[in-house]
Each structure stands twice: as structure tokens, then as C-alpha cells.
Amino acid sequence: MKHEDVEKQLENYKNKIENISIPETLLDEAIEKGMKQHKESKVSKKKHRYYLPKWTWAAIIFLLAGCVWTVYLIDPVFLRGNPSWESAMQNEYYHEINYTEKKGGINFTLHGVMMDEKNIVSFITIETENKVEYASIGKIQLFDQDGKELIFNGSYGSMDDDDGTKKRRFRHTVDAQISSDDMLKNGLRIVMDVHVQDEGVDESVETFSVPIEVEQIKVAKKQQYEVNETIEIADQKITVEKVVMYPTRAEVHVVLDSTNTKDILDYTNLQLEDGKRNVWGKVTNGVVNIMDEKEPHKDILYLESSYFQVPEQLFMTLSKVQAVNKNEREIIYSMDEGKIIQAPDNGKLIDSVFVEDNSLVFAINTPSEEEFPFGMFSYVLDEQGKELELYSSFNSIRNGKGYYGLELKNIDTLKGNIRIPVQYYPTFLEAEKEIKVQIK
Amino acid sequence: MEKITKKAIAGDKEAFMQLMDTVKADIYRTALSYMKTEELALEVVQEVTYRALINIHSIRQPAYIKTWFIRITINYCNDLIRERKKVLQLDETMIPSAYEEDFLLLEMEELLEKLSNQEREWIVLKYIHGISFKEMAEVFRTNENTMKTRVYKTLDKLRHLAKKGEV
Numbered sequence: 001m002k003h004e005d006v007e008k009q010l011e012n013y014k015n016k017i018e019n020i021s022i023p024e025t026l027l028d029e030a031i032e033k034g035m036k037q038h039k040e041s042k043v044s045k046k047k048h049r050y051y052l053p054k055w056t057w058a059a060i061i062f063l064l065a066g067c068v069w070t071v072y073l074i075d076p077v078f079l080r081g082n083p084s085w086e087s088a089m090q091n092e093y094y095h096e097i098n099y100t101e102k103k104g105g106i107n108f109t110l111h112g113v114m115m116d117e118k119n120i121v122s123f124i125t126i127e128t129e130n131k132v133e134y135a136s137i138g139k140i141q142l143f144d145q146d147g148k149e150l151i152f153n154g155s156y157g158s159m160d161d162d163d164g165t166k167k168r169r170f171r172h173t174v175d176a177q178i179s180s181d182d183m184l185k186n187g188l189r190i191v192m193d194v195h196v197q198d199e200g201v202d203e204s205v206e207t208f209s210v211p212i213e214v215e216q217i218k219v220a221k222k223q224q225y226e227v228n229e230t231i232e233i234a235d236q237k238i239t240v241e242k243v244v245m246y247p248t249r250a251e252v253h254v255v256l257d258s259t260n261t262k263d264i265l266d267y268t269n270l271q272l273e274d275g276k277r278n279v280w281g282k283v284t285n286g287v288v289n290i291m292d293e294k295e296p297h298k299d300i301l302y303l304e305s306s307y308f309q310v311p312e313q314l315f316m317t318l319s320k321v322q323a324v325n326k327n328e329r330e331i332i333y334s335m336d337e338g339k340i341i342q343a344p345d346n347g348k349l350i351d352s353v354f355v356e357d358n359s360l361v362f363a364i365n366t367p368s369e370e371e372f373p374f375g376m377f378s379y380v381l382d383e384q385g386k387e388l389e390l391y392s393s394f395n396s397i398r399n400g401k402g403y404y405g406l407e408l409k410n411i412d413t414l415k416g417n418i419r420i421p422v423q424y425y426p427t428f429l430e431a432e433k434e435i436k437v438q439i440k
Numbered sequence: 441m442e443k444i445t446k447k448a449i450a451g452d453k454e455a456f457m458q459l460m461d462t463v464k465a466d467i468y469r470t471a472l473s474y475m476k477t478e479e480l481a482l483e484v485v486q487e488v489t490y491r492a493l494i495n496i497h498s499i500r501q502p503a504y505i506k507t508w509f510i511r512i513t514i515n516y517c518n519d520l521i522r523e524r525k526k527v528l529q530l531d532e533t534m535i536p537s538a539y540e541e542d543f544l545l546l547e548m549e550e551l552l553e554k555l556s557n558q559e560r561e562w563i564v565l566k567y568i569h570g571i572s573f574k575e576m577a578e579v580f581r582t583n584e585n586t587m588k589t590r591v592y593k594t595l596d597k598l599r600h601l602a603k604k605g606e607v
Contacts, residue, residue, distance in 0.1 A: 005602075006602055010563070013568070014568050016544060022464075026478075027482065028464075030482045030483070030486040031457075031485060031489045034487065035457075035493065038489075038494065165497060166500060199581060354522070
């Protein structure tokens with residue numbers, strides 16, 4: 001083929017392709033099979049995209065499950081998947097604020113808050129004039145009545161399914177935990193940036209500032225149980241220090257032994273129970289665990305709260321954790337050679353790695369989406385440890401395999417080894433029998 | 441066509457069938473050019489029908505429905521090729537072609553396979569399906585000039601590859 005003829009040859013190629021005969025009957029059969037496949041499929045395996053806000057390193061998952069039938073002061077969709085919030089609402093720990101402000105085509109409403117000595121949960125709706133791809137909450141700041149900025153850990157959850165359709169209304173929860181218990185005694189101001197994204201238009205950002213008059217709010221007192229018991233799971237020692245019960249969540253404070261060979265990423269089936277078949281499991285809506293960067297051997301795990309049920313006895317049970325070797329907490333990938341240099345469990349679960357649509361994608365053999373409903377990555381570092389600009393991280397299940405992707409800025413020009421810390425990874429440790437610790 | 445598309449987006453199955461009827465030949469031919477055998481091309485048509493049904497509600501530009509179907513087809517073909525290479529350890533050129541006597545087709549396909557998935561998609565959309573630069577720019581969320589540059593650069597690459605093949 002003469003090189004100058006390529007365009008002409010493409011034209012010929014097109015004509016040839018157009019002349020290929022079409023097996024009409026077989027084609028119609030294939031279409032019918034596809035329609036039947038759709039009808040029979042109970043679960044659509046669509047792409048889930050999680051937008052991780054920059055201001056938090058807390059691990060978050062958005063699993064919107066279950067329904068709430070009670071009529072409340074706010075849209076029940078806000079309480080889905082979080083029985084503790086539902087109980088707090090029933091026990092009148094929800095304080096209506098109904099602050100509304102319209103700015104730059106964005107109608108912002110903070111419906112109300114739930115507060116205890118440490119946490120403030122805000123329920124927010126963002127409405128736009130036209131349907132847009134996404135309206136999210138970015139930077140969040142908290143100030144006391146003197147204008148001093150408060151330090152907090154937090155997460156935000158989107159209450160609407162990211163199904164790829166454009167919408168006019170976006171519902172969010174912001175869950176902030178303030179470091180010091182007494183900071184909520186004063187007046188508060190929540191300041192947050194709202195980002196609106198739509199195709200073909202530059203992202204717009206507006207800042208909203210909401211005053212919260214704390215003295216008018218019913219603030220719940222915590223219940224604290226000292227435990228100090230060490231448990232062992234596959235030779236990894238974990239000391240349960242205490243359990244603190246707030247209306248909106250229970251905190252299990254654990255300390256990991258310095259001799260442990262593994263980093264524990266998730267406490268798979270951790271729950272509280274009262275011995276009478278009542279159980280309080282993981283929250284599926286909001287923060288699920290916090291690791292303090294200054295004290296990496298300490299962990300705070302969040303569970304649903306039994307605060308309002310006040311059981312006579314309370315136990316903590318656990319038999320399975322997600323863990324990786326301490327020196328394998330990140331995947332190191334060579335952009336030059338296109339190969340994995342290091343990965344948890346020697347990369348045994350990684351099937352392939354490829355670049356697609358500006359994303360670096362890892363195809364990984366994972367358990368089902370129900371057993372492993374996590375994204376694996378939330379940030380990427382270059383060789384020097386500098387954080388690379390990450391547009392989004394996502395995961396999807398296709399053909400029975402998990403694809404975990406990182407959409408990176410200028411992926412084609414990235415050089416050297418990049419480091420991708422794993423937040424979750426499907427390698428597990430199991431105890432021979434269930435571990436049970438008495439809390440109360 | 442746009443009226444039927446809008447109905448299909450709204451969940452009308454009858455309209456979806458009509459839509460499939462208008463695009464099925466394009467889907468099949470695209471699948472055949474990627475997968476080479478009738479059997480695999482039909483498998484692609486089935487999966488594309490399924491994927492389209494799941495995602496049709498998310499279509500934002502009904503006017504670009506054909507491009508949307510072709511892109512689903514190409515994405516699934518790329519998935520399938522990747523899976524098959526992995527499972528069968530086969531070089532794709534070893535798979536018998538449905539039109540293996542036609543050297544022109546084979547020669548062009550061999551060249552197209554040397555492009556990246558993205559580059560091949562641009563060429564297929566532009567030169568096989570005649571999609572305008574304007575539409576491609578909107579679909580790939582860029583401006584028309586950038587789209588043109590990308591396509592022409594890919595064309596240069598094809599020229600270069602063709603020239604290399606002559607030596």
C-alpha cells in the first residue's frame with residue numbers, strides 16, 4: 001500500500017465493509033437475546049464513580065441501601081442506610097435550620113443538623129437552574145463564634161445514585177467530627193464550596209456560609225465503655241481500648257500491636273450485639289473508619305449506634321479482616337515499562353494493567369461486588385512522593401472481574417514509577433472461630 | 441430518527457427495537473471489522489443490545505445516537521479482544537477472518553490494529569461511519585480543531601505504518 005494513498009484506501013475499506021452481507025435473521029436473534037439478557041438481569045453492572053473530596057482522607061463509601069418509611073422533617077432519602085441517623089431523628093436530635101441561599105444559578109439549602117459532643121451532621125440539597133452532570137461539595141470549613149477555624153475530620157456522602165444522567169437536584173450529607181469535645185459549645189459557622197460540573201462548560205464554584213446557633217440545639221451526651229482487651233486474628237494483635245456511643249454512631253477505638261506483620265484495611269464483619277439477636281453493624285452511609293496519620297497504630301472504627309436502645313449487655317464480634325503485608329501497602333507501577341514493580345500479595349490477584357480513556361486501570365480478581373464493595377485507590381504519588389492530579393477514581397465489575405481505575409491528568413506524559421497506596425484490597429485474614437468481646 | 445431515539449430514551453421498548461433496526465448493520469459491520477468472525481460479531485451485537493438497554497436513559501444528545509452505539513460496540517470489542525488475548529494467549533491475526541480472501545481489507549485491518557484503541561476509534565468513526573468533526577469534538581469533549589489535529593495525526597501515523605510495511 002502506498003503511503004500517500006491511506007485516505008483513499010480508507011475510503012475503499014469503508015466501501016468494502018459496507019458491501020459485506022448482513023445475516024439479517026441471525027442479527028435479529030442476537031438483538032432479541034440481548035433484550036432477554038437485560039430482562040433477566042437482576043443487577044445492572046454499571047460503572048460506579050466515586051468522587052473523593054480533597055479535604056478528607058477518611059475512607060468513605062456510598063452504599064445506598066434499604067428504605068425508610070417513616071415521614072420525617074427531611075427527605076427520608078437522607079437517612080437511607082443509616083439506622084443511627086433514623087433513631088436520632090425519632091428521638092428529636094434533628095434540628096431544623098432551613099437555610100436557603102441562591103447564588104450564581106445555584107440554590108443551596110441546608111435543611112438541618114444532628115449534633116452530639118463531637119459530631120455535626122448536615123443535610124444539604126443543591127438545586128441548579130438547568131440539568132447538569134454533577135453538583136458536589138468541595139472545600140468545607142468550620143469556624144467558631146470568634147471566627148477561629150476549627151480542625152475536623154469529615155466526609156461527605158452523595159445521596160443520589162451516580163447513574164450518569166443529568167439532574168437538577170443533588171442531595172448531600174456532610175459529617176464532620178471536631179477534634180475537641182468542647183468546641184461545639186459555641187456558635188458555629190459552616191462554610192462550603194459547591195462545584196457544578198457540566199459538559200462543555202467550565203466548572204463553576206460558589207461559596208455558601210451558614211450560621212449555626214449551637215445553644216438552641218439539643219446536643220446528646222456520649223456514653224463511654226472502657227474495654228482494654230487484646231484479641232488476636234491470624235497472629236495479628238488488636239487491643240480494643242474503648243467503645244464510645246454517640247447518637248449518630250458508635251466508635252470502637254483500637255490499638256494495633258507494633259509486632260503485627262500486616263496492616264489492617266477493613267474489619268470485615270465487625271459488629272455490636274446485645275446477646276438477644278439485636279445487632280449494630282457497619283454504617284453504610286458516611287465515614288467507616290478513621291486512621292490518624294500521627295498515630296497510625298491507632299484506629300477508630302464506626303458502627304451503627306445502640307445509643308437509644310440502651311441494651312443490658314453489649315458485645316463486639318469479629319472473625320474476618322482485610323489486610324496486606326506492612327511493606328506492601330502500595331502498588332508501585334512503572335509508567336516507562338508499563339509493568340508492576342510492587343503490589344500487595346506479590347500482585348497475585350492482578351490480572352492486567354492498561355491505559356484507557358486517560359485512566360490507568362487495574363483488572364483485579366476480586367470477590368463479588370456484594371463482598372467487596374470498595375474502591376481501592378484514592379490518591380497517587382509520583383516517584384518523589386508528590387501527589388499527582390487525580391480527576392477521579394472508579395471501579396466497575398465487567399465480565400466477572402473488578403476494574404479499578406485512576407483518571408489522571410496528562411497520563412500520556414507521566415514518567416518513572418508511580419506509587420498508588422491501597423485503601424482497600426481483597427486479601428483477607430480469618431479467625432478460626434468468632435471473637436467475642438464484652439463491652440458492657 | 442431523533443423522535444424514536446427520544447422515545448427509546450424514555451424507556452419505550454418498541455422504539456428501542458426500531459432504533460436497533462436502524463443501527464444494527466453498523467454495529468455488526470463494526471464488530472466484524474474488530475472481531476473478524478461472524479460468530480463473535482453476533483456475540484457483540486447481543487452484548488451491545490444489552491448494554492444499550494442499561495444505559496440508554498443516560499443519553500444526552502439524541503442526535504448522536506449512531507455514534508453512541510458505535511462507541512459502545514468498539515468499547516466492548518476492545519474488552520473482548522483483551523479478554524481473549526488473555527485467556528487464549530492468541531495473537532489476533534491468528535483468528536480467521538470472515539473475508540480472508542480480501543487482501544485490501546486484511547491489509548487495512550492489520551494497519552488499524554497497530555493503532556491505539558483510541559486512535560482506531562477516531563479513524564473508524566471518521567472514515568468508516570462518516571461522523572463529522574463537530575460531532576466527534578462534542579462526543580470527545582474537545583473543540584473541533586483539536587479533534588481534527590488528533591485525527592490527522594493518526595492518519596499520519598497510518599501513512600507512516602503503511603510506508604514501513606512496504607520496506
